[in-house]
Amino acid sequence: MAAAGHETDAWVVERPGPMASGPLRLVRKAVPDPGPGELLVRVDVCGVCRTDLHLAEGDLAPHGPGRTPGHEAVGRILATGPDTAGFAPGARVGVAWLAGTCGECRYCRAGQENLCPNSRYTGWDRDGGFARHLLADARYVYALPEDGRDDAELAPLLCAGIIGYRALERAQLPPGGRLGLYGFGASAHLTAQLALARGATVHVLTRAEEARRLALELGAASAGGAYDAPPEPLDAAILFAPVGDLVPTALAALDRGGTLAVAGIHLTDIPALNYADHLFQERTLRSVTANTREDGRAYLAEVAGLPLRVRIVRYPFEGADRALTDLAGDRVTGVAVLDLRE
Structure with a gap:
C-alpha cells in the first residue's frame, strides 16, 4: 500500500483536444501528505463523468497544467491531517465535484454555496480521482456507510x-x-x-x-x-x-x-x-450550477432506502482514456466506472 513519500499512478490532461488526439497521459506522481483539514484517500473506484470528457477535450479549460480528472471517487482514508475530526483511517468516503467554497460571500451565507465565486472543484481545480491516491478537503467529503453496497454502485451517485x-x-x-x-x-x-x-x-x-x-x-x-x-x-x-x-x-x-x-x-x-x-x-x-453539500446529503439519504439499479460499465484504471473515448462516442449506456481494485 502506497503512502505519503511514495509515488502513485495518475492520469493527467496533458494537451486538451479530441479524444482521438490522446489528451490524457498516465504518469507517476508523489503521494502527498495531508495538510490541515485534508484527507489522503486511496481511490478504489471512480465514476467517469461527461464533465471529465469536457475537460479532456477542452470544452472546459483546465484550471492548471497536468490536472487529474475525476470527481466520483470512492475509497478509504489512508491518513488524516490536523483538524479532521470525525474521520479516521480505514473509513469509506466519497469525494465529489464540489471541493471548496469561501464560506464568507453572500451566496455561501445564504445557503447557495454552489454559486460561490471562489468555489473549487475536484478534477478541475484540485486533482481528482483518475489516480490511485488523492487529497480532499474533509469538509467536502461524504462519509459513506458500510452497508454492503459495492463501491462501484456508489461512485456515480456522487455527481451523476x-x-x-x-x-x-x-x-x-x-x-x-x-x-x-x-x-x-x-x-x-x-x-x-x-x-x-x-x-x-x-x-x-x-x-x-x-x-x-x-x-x-x-x-x-x-x-x-x-x-x-x-x-x-x-x-x-x-x-x-x-x-x-x-x-x-x-x-x-x-x-x-x-x-x-x-x-x-x-x-x-x-x-x-x-x-x-x-x-x-x-x-x-x-x-443548474453544480450543487451544495446539503444537496449531496439530502440525495444520498433519500436514495439509501431505494432499490436503485445503477447500470455500470466497468473499465480498469489503465483504460481511463478508453472510457472517455467510449463516452464521447455514445458507447456507454449507464455510467462508466474505473475500478482500481482490479
Whole structure:
C-alpha cells in the first residue's frame, strides 16, 4: 500500500483536444501528505463523468497544467491531517465535484454555496480521482456507510446522482407530475428512478436505441427520439444532453407553467427562441450550477432506502482514456466506472 513519500499512478490532461488526439497521459506522481483539514484517500473506484470528457477535450479549460480528472471517487482514508475530526483511517468516503467554497460571500451565507465565486472543484481545480491516491478537503467529503453496497454502485451517485437531484428540484416537478428527460446517460438513468419513486410519470427522449430500452426497463412510460414530441404535455423537463438545439424542442413540449432545467456544465449554442411557442404561458427556462453539500446529503439519504439499479460499465484504471473515448462516442449506456481494485 502506497503512502505519503511514495509515488502513485495518475492520469493527467496533458494537451486538451479530441479524444482521438490522446489528451490524457498516465504518469507517476508523489503521494502527498495531508495538510490541515485534508484527507489522503486511496481511490478504489471512480465514476467517469461527461464533465471529465469536457475537460479532456477542452470544452472546459483546465484550471492548471497536468490536472487529474475525476470527481466520483470512492475509497478509504489512508491518513488524516490536523483538524479532521470525525474521520479516521480505514473509513469509506466519497469525494465529489464540489471541493471548496469561501464560506464568507453572500451566496455561501445564504445557503447557495454552489454559486460561490471562489468555489473549487475536484478534477478541475484540485486533482481528482483518475489516480490511485488523492487529497480532499474533509469538509467536502461524504462519509459513506458500510452497508454492503459495492463501491462501484456508489461512485456515480456522487455527481451523476447529486446533479440529477438538484436538476429535479430546479425543475419544480409537482407531485405525480409528468417529467421529460432529454438524454439518458449516467445522470438521467439515476434521476428517472428517483422521480419514479416519488410518483412521477417519466418520458425519456434520447437518440440512442439502447438507452431507450434501458429507460423502459427502469419504468419510463415512454422512450422516444431526442427530437420527438412526448405522448403528453410535460409539467417539467430536464435537459441532460449537452445539445443547445434541444432547448426549444423541450420548451415546446412543456404544458402551461412548466419548467425546463438544463443540467449540464457545458451546452452548445441555443438557437433563437420563439416567445409564443417556447416561453409564453409562463414556461420557465432554468440552469443548474453544480450543487451544495446539503444537496449531496439530502440525495444520498433519500436514495439509501431505494432499490436503485445503477447500470455500470466497468473499465480498469489503465483504460481511463478508453472510457472517455467510449463516452464521447455514445458507447456507454449507464455510467462508466474505473475500478482500481482490479
